[in-house]
Amino acid sequence: VPYGGGTGLVGGQVSVEDPAPLILSLERMTRILDVSPDDNVLVAEAGAILGDIQSAAAEAGRLFPLTLASEGSCRIGGNLSTNAGGTNVLRYGNARDLCLGVEAVLPDGTIWNGLKRLRKDNTGYDLRDLLIGAEGTLGVITKAALKLFPAPERFATALVGLRDPAAAIALLNAAQARFGEQVSAFELIHRHGFDFIAETMPDTRLPWGDPPEWMALIDLGFGAQALKGDDGGDGLEDFLAEAFEAGHITDALIAQNAAQRQDFWTVRETIPLANRKIGAVYSHDIAVPVSRIPEMIAQGRARVAAIGPLRVNCFGHVGDGNLHFNIYPPKGAVKADWVHLKDEIKTAIYDLVYELGGSMSAEHGIGRFKLDDLVRYEDPAKLGAMRAIKAALDPLGIMNPGATVPEVLGSGRD
Amino acid sequence: VPYGGGTGLVGGQVSVEDPAPLILSLERMTRILDVSPDDNVLVAEAGAILGDIQSAAAEAGRLFPLTLASEGSCRIGGNLSTNAGGTNVLRYGNARDLCLGVEAVLPDGTIWNGLKRLRKDNTGYDLRDLLIGAEGTLGVITKAALKLFPAPERFATALVGLRDPAAAIALLNAAQARFGEQVSAFELIHRHGFDFIAETMPDTRLPWGDPPEWMALIDLGFGAQALKGDDGGDGLEDFLAEAFEAGHITDALIAQNAAQRQDFWTVRETIPLANRKIGAVYSHDIAVPVSRIPEMIAQGRARVAAIGPLRVNCFGHVGDGNLHFNIYPPKGAVKADWVHLKDEIKTAIYDLVYELGGSMSAEHGIGRFKLDDLVRYEDPAKLGAMRAIKAALDPLGIMNPGATVPEVLGSGRD
Numbered sequence: 001v002p003y004g005g006g007t008g009l010v011g012g013q014v015s016v017e018d019p020a021p022l023i024l025s026l027e028r029m030t031r032i033l034d035v036s037p038d039d040n041v042l043v044a045e046a047g048a049i050l051g052d053i054q055s056a057a058a059e060a061g062r063l064f065p066l067t068l069a070s071e072g073s074c075r076i077g078g079n080l081s082t083n084a085g086g087t088n089v090l091r092y093g094n095a096r097d098l099c100l101g102v103e104a105v106l107p108d109g110t111i112w113n114g115l116k117r118l119r120k121d122n123t124g125y126d127l128r129d130l131l132i133g134a135e136g137t138l139g140v141i142t143k144a145a146l147k148l149f150p151a152p153e154r155f156a157t158a159l160v161g162l163r164d165p166a167a168a169i170a171l172l173n174a175a176q177a178r179f180g181e182q183v184s185a186f187e188l189i190h191r192h193g194f195d196f197i198a199e200t201m202p203d204t205r206l207p208w209g210d211p212p213e214w215m216a217l218i219d220l221g222f223g224a225q226a227l228k229g230d231d232g233g234d235g236l237e238d239f240l241a242e243a244f245e246a247g248h249i250t251d252a253l254i255a256q257n258a259a260q261r262q263d264f265w266t267v268r269e270t271i272p273l274a275n276r277k278i279g280a281v282y283s284h285d286i287a288v289p290v291s292r293i294p295e296m297i298a299q300g301r302a303r304v305a306a307i308g309p310l311r312v313n314c315f316g317h318v319g320d321g322n323l324h325f326n327i328y329p330p331k332g333a334v335k336a337d338w339v340h341l342k343d344e345i346k347t348a349i350y351d352l353v354y355e356l357g358g359s360m361s362a363e364h365g366i367g368r369f370k371l372d373d374l375v376r377y378e379d380p381a382k383l384g385a386m387r388a389i390k391a392a393l394d395p396l397g398i399m400n401p402g403a404t405v406p407e408v409l410g411s412g413r414d
Numbered sequence: 415v416p417y418g419g420g421t422g423l424v425g426g427q428v429s430v431e432d433p434a435p436l437i438l439s440l441e442r443m444t445r446i447l448d449v450s451p452d453d454n455v456l457v458a459e460a461g462a463i464l465g466d467i468q469s470a471a472a473e474a475g476r477l478f479p480l481t482l483a484s485e486g487s488c489r490i491g492g493n494l495s496t497n498a499g500g501t502n503v504l505r506y507g508n509a510r511d512l513c514l515g516v517e518a519v520l521p522d523g524t525i526w527n528g529l530k531r532l533r534k535d536n537t538g539y540d541l542r543d544l545l546i547g548a549e550g551t552l553g554v555i556t557k558a559a560l561k562l563f564p565a566p567e568r569f570a571t572a573l574v575g576l577r578d579p580a581a582a583i584a585l586l587n588a589a590q591a592r593f594g595e596q597v598s599a600f601e602l603i604h605r606h607g608f609d610f611i612a613e614t615m616p617d618t619r620l621p622w623g624d625p626p627e628w629m630a631l632i633d634l635g636f637g638a639q640a641l642k643g644d645d646g647g648d649g650l651e652d653f654l655a656e657a658f659e660a661g662h663i664t665d666a667l668i669a670q671n672a673a674q675r676q677d678f679w680t681v682r683e684t685i686p687l688a689n690r691k692i693g694a695v696y697s698h699d700i701a702v703p704v705s706r707i708p709e710m711i712a713q714g715r716a717r718v719a720a721i722g723p724l725r726v727n728c729f730g731h732v733g734d735g736n737l738h739f740n741i742y743p744p745k746g747a748v749k750a751d752w753v754h755l756k757d758e759i760k761t762a763i764y765d766l767v768y769e770l771g772g773s774m775s776a777e778h779g780i781g782r783f784k785l786d787d788l789v790r791y792e793d794p795a796k797l798g799a800m801r802a803i804k805a806a807l808d809p810l811g812i813m814n815p816g817a818t819v820p821e822v823l824g825s826g827r828d
Contacts, residue, residue, distance in 0.1 A: 038583055038705035039735075061591075083536050091595075094534060096543075097511070112795035118701045119734040120508060120776040122497050122547055123792050124818060125800045129510075129543040133536055150590040169452055176564040180637035181505075181595035223594035225649045235639045287532045291452035320533040321453075362534040378537050381526035385807060386539045392806030393799060404538060 024140065026077055033143070035060045040148040041100060041117040046077025046141050053146065062148035065092035069269050077141050083133035085363030087268070090319035091184045091221070092149065094363065096132045103143035104131055107394035117145045130389070135365055136400040138393050152184070152221030156236040157261040160243070161212030161251035162188075166294040168216050168318045171248045175218065178239055185219040187268055188293075188323070192313040196274035196328075197267065204270060207253055207263055216249075216318065217268050219261075271315055275326055279335035281310065282342045284325040286353045287362035293321060296356055300325055303348040307341055322362040325349060350377060366404045375406045438554065440491055447557070449474045454562040455514060455531040460491025460555050467560065476562035479506035483683050491555050497547035499777030501682070504733035505598045505635070506563065508777065510546045517557035518545055521808035531559045544803070549779055550814040552807050566598070566635030570650040571675040574657070575626030575665035576602075580708040582630050582732045585662045589632060590733075592653055599633040601682055602707075602737070606727040610688035610742075611681065618684060621667055621677055630663075630732065631682050633675075685729055689740055693749035695724065696756045698739040700767045701776035707735060710770055714739055717762040721755055736776040739763060764791060780818045789820045 026047035034043040037060045044053055050071040057064040065088040068074060074084075080102065084095045092098065101116035114128055131139055162168050168188055175183045191211045197204050208215075218236075226234055240252045255261035275283075288296045301312050309330045316323035327345050329338045350360045354377050366374050375383065383406060390397075390405045440461035448457040451474050458467055464485040471478035479502040482488060488498075494516065498509045506512065515530035528542055545553055576582050582602055589597045605625045611618050622629075632650075640648055654666045669675035689697075702710045715726050723744045730737035741759050743752045764774045768791050780788055789797065797820060804811075804819045 036703070036705055038587065039703045041703065083540075085534055085536075089534065093511075096540070097507075106795055106799060108798075110795040110798065112799065113793050114796060116773070117703045117771065118773050118776070119704075120499055120503065120701045120731075120736045121773040122499075122775045122777055122779045123773055123788060124547075124780060124796065125552075125803060126497075126510070126540075126543045126547055127796055127799055129540045130803075133540055138539075150587075150594055152594065153591075173452065173564075176637070177567075178638045180564055180566065180635075182637070221594075223590070223596070224592045225653075228649060228652070235642060238642070239639075287534045289450070289453045289455070289531045290533075291450055317534075322534045357531065359530065359532050359535040359537055361536045362532070363536055365536045366538060374537060379527050381520055381524040382528060382538065382541055384522075384524065385520060385526065385541055388806040389539060389544075389803055392802040 024136075026140075026142070027075065029142065030075075032056045035062075035148075036117070037062055037148070039117050042146045042148055043115065043117070043143065044076055044146065045143050046075065046080075048076050050074050050076055050079060057148050058151065060148070061151060063151040064098070064146060064148055066095060066098055069272055076144055076146070080132050080141050080144055081134065081136050082365045083363070085317070085320070085322065087185045087187060087317065089317060089322075090186055091181055096129055098147045099128065099132060099144055100147055101145040102128055102131060102141045104139040104141045106139045107396070107399050111142075112139070115143055115145050133365070135367065135404045137390060137404045138399060140399075150223060152182075153224045154222045154226045154234070155184075155258075155261060156220040156222070156234045157255040157264055158218045158236060158240060159207055159253045159264050160216050160218065160240065160249045162214040162216055163248055163250060164294070165214055165297050167248040168214070169290060169293060170246070171216060171218075171243055172318050174243065174246075174248075175220075175239065178235065179220055182220050182222055183218070183319075184221040185217065186318045187217040187315070188318050189215040189217060189268065189271070189315050190313055191215070192311060192328075193271040193274070193315050194267070196278050196313060197270055200274050200277035201270065204267070205263060206267060207260075212250055217264055219265075271313075275313060275328075278328050281327045281329060281335055281338045282345050283327075284346070284349050284353075284360070285322075285362050285364040286325055286349070286358055286360060287320065287322045288353060288356045288358035290319065290321045292356040292358070293318065293323065296323060296325075296352065296358070299352055300349055303352060304345060307344055307348065308338065310338065310341075310345075320362070321358070346373075368403050371404075371406050438550075440554075440556070441489065443556065444489075446470045449476075449562075450531070451476055451562070453531050456560045456562055457529065457531070457557065458490055458560065459557055460489065460494075462490050464488050464490055464493060471562050472565065474562070475565060477565040478512070478560060478562055480509060480512055483686055490558055490560070494546050494555050494558055495548065495550050496779045497777070499731070499734070499736065501599045501601060501731065503731060503736075504600055505595055510543055512561045513542065513546060513558055514561055515559040516542055516545060516555045518553040518555045520553045521810070521813050525556075526553070529557055529559050547779070549781065549818045551804060551818045552813060554813075564637060566596075567638045568636045568640045568648070569598075569669075569672075569675060570634040570636070570648045571669040571678055572632045572650060572654060573621055573667045573678050574630050574632065574654065574663045576628040576630055577662055577664060578708070579628055579711045581662040582628070583704060583707060584660070585630060585632075585657055586732050588657065588660075588662070589634075589653065592649065593634055596634050596636055597632070597733075598635040599631065600732045601631040601729070602732050603629040603631060603682065603685070603729050604727055605629070606725060606742075607685040607688070607729050608681070610692050610727060611684055614688045614691035615684065618681070619677060620681060621674075626664055631678055633679075685727075689727060689742075692742050695741045695743060695749055695752045696759050697741075698760070698763050698767075698774070699736075699776050699778040700739055700763070700772055700774060701734065701736045702767060702770045702772035704733065704735045706770040706772070707732065707737065710737065710739075710766065710772070713766055714763055717766060718759060721758055721762065722752065724752065724755075724759075734776070735772070760787075782817050785818075785820050
């Protein structure tokens with residue numbers, strides 16, 4: 001039973017207690033087959049490591065912008081099968097947006113040669129985007145033609161203290177009005193992220209000793225035109241001065257060089273590791289409309305507080321409305337003493353997310369663990385269409401059975 | 415029998431000789447239901463006119479970037495059902511990329527409430543992108559949540575003479591390296607476009623009396639940061655001087671004000687009208703990988719010349735690899751005397767397009783007229799999957815029968 005195309009899968013789709021009957025590995029199909037700067041396309045086999053694809057693009061003077069903490073080990077087939085997200089979605093989109101075509105083995109054994117490198121192709125149904133994000137349940141992606149971009153020539157990066165979560169939205173709006181798509185990333189960070197790093201990895205260099213409660217990491221990436229000005233001024237300092245005047249920010253650190261920029265990003269990327277060391281009672285990968293982020297955070301924290309004296313480490317991608325809303329035991333306590341509250345917490349948070357028009361899986365997918373939640377929260381007409389498509393393309397139910405599609409005949413769950 | 419969702423359909427899907435048995439009009443469902451600048455979302459009913467959606471976005475200080483010659487009359491439901499393209503795809507993507515969610519009536523009569531306004535949502539199969547571009551054959555889109563963008567605060571626009579089509583690619587690469595996504599449009603124009611306007615609409619103001627054979631219309635859109643510099647310099651003049659030195663361009667006109675910019679765009683948008691007045695023997699809406707554009711043009715013209723002394727008016731969207739490769743009778747002759755060559759011309763061009771890894775329908779779709787071409791040129795595994803999906807979601811074949819999907823039981827074509 002094939003699993004998806006590579007091992008670049010995001011946490012939780014396979015469990016030890018309920019293993020998939022067979023896992024298909026494409027880890028030997030790692031070739032990068034072509035890099036074309038004129039087409040802005042890179043073609044790779046599904047088992048190619050994301051970091052190797054990034055490097056091959058960079059060697060050709062281009063950017064492949066998909067950026068994840070696991071980029072050194074995850075594989076592009078898995079990234080596509082799970083429609084991976086990450087910190088650059090704001091500017092460049094998610095994995096689905098970064099793929100022009102795929103080759104795939106369909107459930108009946110036919111090979112679909114859809115490895116086009118076209119920006120526009122209106123020849124029938126969008127089979128590509130159906131396979132992307134299907135978590136291997138409709139076929140196995142074996143090759144992909146990926147979009148490349150001009151690599152920014154210069155970055156301007158700041159870590160700022162925010163008045164509150166609402167200020168993050170105002171600040172992002174202002175940044176986009178001023179810099180347009182040059183805003184590459186805009187990450188929300190809670191001080192618990194810093195605290196958890198200090199607690200579990202005390203040797204990590206933290207840019208703030210006593211950080212504000214809410215911070216944003218802002219990264220701007222400019223083309224070569226930004227190198228032309230005599231003063232080298234990119235406008236970030238001015239912009240932050242205005243944001244301070246407007247009351248959106250309380251403090252700001254601007255990276256003075258590439259090493260400082262890297263320090264800021266290292267902190268951001270170390271948060272998930274620190275989280276794992278602390279041990280979450282439950283982790284939510286949610287999305288809400290951007291305007292509802294402040295409500296989501298305020299009400300979400302209130303609903304968790306009503307359950308127990310738990311800590312919430314909320315961080316995420318403001319422009320995507322994507323929050324990692326993770327729940328931890330009180331300081332000094334251990335996960336095992338609180339894990340019995342898991343379902344109560346999850347229900348409280350997902351109920352709120354759907355009241356706000358959100359999604360219980362922004363970038364991590366459904367796998368096996370979230371099937372019941374999918375049935376509970378998602379639209380029945382959509383689930384019906386998913387079942388019909390699954391039955392039509394995989395009538396024997398041999399492709400990653402039991403995952404993603406609830407109650408399909410032959411999926412092992414009926 | 416529903417037809418798609420609005421009347422925003424692109425040429426040729428319905429013919430007088432072979433009419434659809436019933437056309438569903440949503441032209442009274444025109445409401446714009448919500449505009450949210452913080453979410454960067456606009457929600458509209460499917461019958462809303464594209465131009466009205468653009469205006470509503472502009473009133474909220476945002477841009478809805480889908481731009482077509484027919485924007486004053488076409489409707490968003492049709493734009494989505496046909497995955498419309500246009501001149502801003504380079505920067506902002508096509509209709510599919512501009513839609514976050516839809517409400518749709520599925521063939522079994524259930525209403526799918528997929529009107530999410532989320533940037534990330536990995537909860538199962540991508541039903542949205544399956545309905546978008548399906549030309550009404552899988553359901554009727556009734557509402558859509560559309561992506562908005564910060565509106566550029568300043569434009570810099572030039573019409574340049576190109577050394578040859580290959581220079582267009584080099585120039586676009588250089589522009590994107592320097593200005594990144596601020597390159598909003600990059601249109602290739604052949605002097606036949608100017609000639610046809612002069613011939614059929616002699617009162618039109620043309621920026622060039624004796625234009626070069628190949629031209630590019632370059633439009634840069636900047637955020638507010640571009641207004642901050644003392645000199646107001648946006649880098650376009652410098653950039654073109656370097657392009658002249660490099661031999662990519664032979665001449666350049668830079669728009670000095672908004673009226674001149676509008677003049678350049680008026681010429682570009684008048685070309686399709688002039689084409690219709692001249693009368694094409696056959697019009698191709700093709701895409702090839704960007705790097706193959708020069709080969710496509712050179713070989714395409716040679717293959718047409720081998721058929722007869724025809725005129726080729728080739729224009730299109732360089733960054734999308736999308737060329738409108740249209741064939742006209744010799745000067746002074748009329749279409750009726752040459753139309754018998756239509757199939758021969760079409761086959762010569764489509765054969766070439768597929769030799770180059772291209773598509774015979776970049777932005778216009780399949781409809782009824784291109785069904786046989788779809789079978790001839792597209793991948794059989796894809797067609798098989800399309801048939802299976804159509805049969806699964808619309809087993810009675812009541813949704814736009816006879817369109818888009820070849821040889822489906824109950825489609826009226828079997």
